[in-house]
Amino acid sequence: DAGVIQSPRHEVTEMGQxxxxxxxxxxxxxxxxxxxxxxxxxxxxxxxxxxxxxxxxSGMPEDRFSAKMPNASFSTLKIQPSEPRDSAVYFCASSFQxxxxxxxxxxxxxxxxxx
Amino acid sequence: xxxxxxxxxxxATEGAIVQINCTYQTSGFNGLFWYQQHAGEAPTFxxxxxxxxxxxxxxxxxxLSRSKGYSYLLLKELQMKDSxxxxxxxxxxxxxxxxxxxxxxxxxxx
Numbered sequence: 758d759a760g761v762i763q764s765p766r767h768e769v770t771e772m773g774q775x776x777x778x779x780x781x782x783x784x785x786x787x788x789x790x791x792x793x794x795x796x797x798x799x800x801x802x803x804x805x806x807x808x809x810x811x812x813x814x815s816g817m818p819e820d821r822f823s824a825k826m827p828n829a830s831f832s833t834l835k836i837q838p839s840e841p842r843d844s845a846v847y848f849c850a851s852s853f854q855x856x857x858x859x860x861x862x863x864x865x866x867x868x869x870x871x872x
Numbered sequence: 873x874x875x876x877x878x879x880x881x882x883x884a885t886e887g888a889i890v891q892i893n894c895t896y897q898t899s900g901f902n903g904l905f906w907y908q909q910h911a912g913e914a915p916t917f918x919x920x921x922x923x924x925x926x927x928x929x930x931x932x933x934x935x936l937s938r939s940k941g942y943s944y945l946l947l948k949e950l951q952m953k954d955s956x957x958x959x960x961x962x963x964x965x966x967x968x969x970x971x972x973x974x975x976x977x978x979x980x981x982x
Contacts, residue, residue: 792972799974800915800959813969848914860905861970863914 759783761864763849769870775837778867781830782851790861791824791834792848800848806832807854839871874898876973878960883979884950892945892976894960903963905970906934906945910956918958919945947978955980 762781770776782789790805804814809826817824821840826832836843846868850861875897884890896904903922907915921927921936921943933946947954957975964971 790970800972802969802971805969860917860920863916865914 761849761851761862763847763864763867765867766865767868767870769872770839771872772840773838774871775835776839776843776869776871778834778847778849778869780832780834780849780864782832782849783853783862784830786851786853786862787829788852788854788861789826789832790850790852791832792850792863793845794848794866795845803834836869839869841871844869844871874962874964874971876960876962876971878958878973878976880974881977881979883981884947886950886952886980886982888950889946889948890950890978892947892958892960892978894943894945894973896941896943896960896962896973898962898964898971900964901938901962902965904934904936904943905961905963906932906943907959907961907972908956909959909975915959950980952980952982954978 764779787808791803792800794800803816804824805812806826822836824834846866848863848866850863852861878894905920906918908918909915919934921934924936924938926935931948936943957977959975960973961970
């Protein structure tokens with residue numbers, strides 16, 4: 758399996774621009790998570806989906822952030838408009854729930870820099 | 873809110889043993905995970921505990937006490953490649969919703 762795939766790996770944009778991050782989960786996984794990681798705040802859960810349905814978006818910082826999962830193999834995280842404080846590494850992770858040792862598998866991340 | 877606390881940084885010597893502690897106060901508990909994250913890379917799964925006691929996996933062991941809200945990760949025979957951040961994470965419910973600690977950055981010195 759190719760693992761969780763994220764694109765782009767690096768994104769540099771200017772304040773006010775729209776940014777779209779993409780994620781392809783591991784085939785067969787029914788949970789998808791979006792995280793943001795910064796030195797100051799560590800790894801923060803933004804939103805997660807189960808069977809393509811958003812379950813908990815309480816971690817989404819504000820209305821500028823939105824996420825969609827139109828099908829089982831694709832999800833996007835959009836920031837519009839972007840701000841310098843959004844600069845971080847954004848990780849997508851997926852998992853298959855059996856309630857046991859199943860864990861989340863992380864993609865390589867997208868390093869976002871907003872100038 | 874969910875509180876998961878770990879030391880920010882630790883340093884140890886190659887070949888030695890190091891213990892990284894994690895304490896948690898969360899609204900639910902359905903397992904505790906440890907992840908390793910090398911600089912610039914994604915977190916990768918190391919260990920899982922859901923019952924009290926010690927789980928051993930080669931050079932790595934993890935311990936859990938649910939009544940104390942406490943876990944530790946024990947790394948033996950440290951190698952230079954073990955220099956990384958170690959993240960403690962609590963699965964809140966039976967749905968893989970996990971919350972992470974800020975991570976402990978371990979530096980292994982020769």
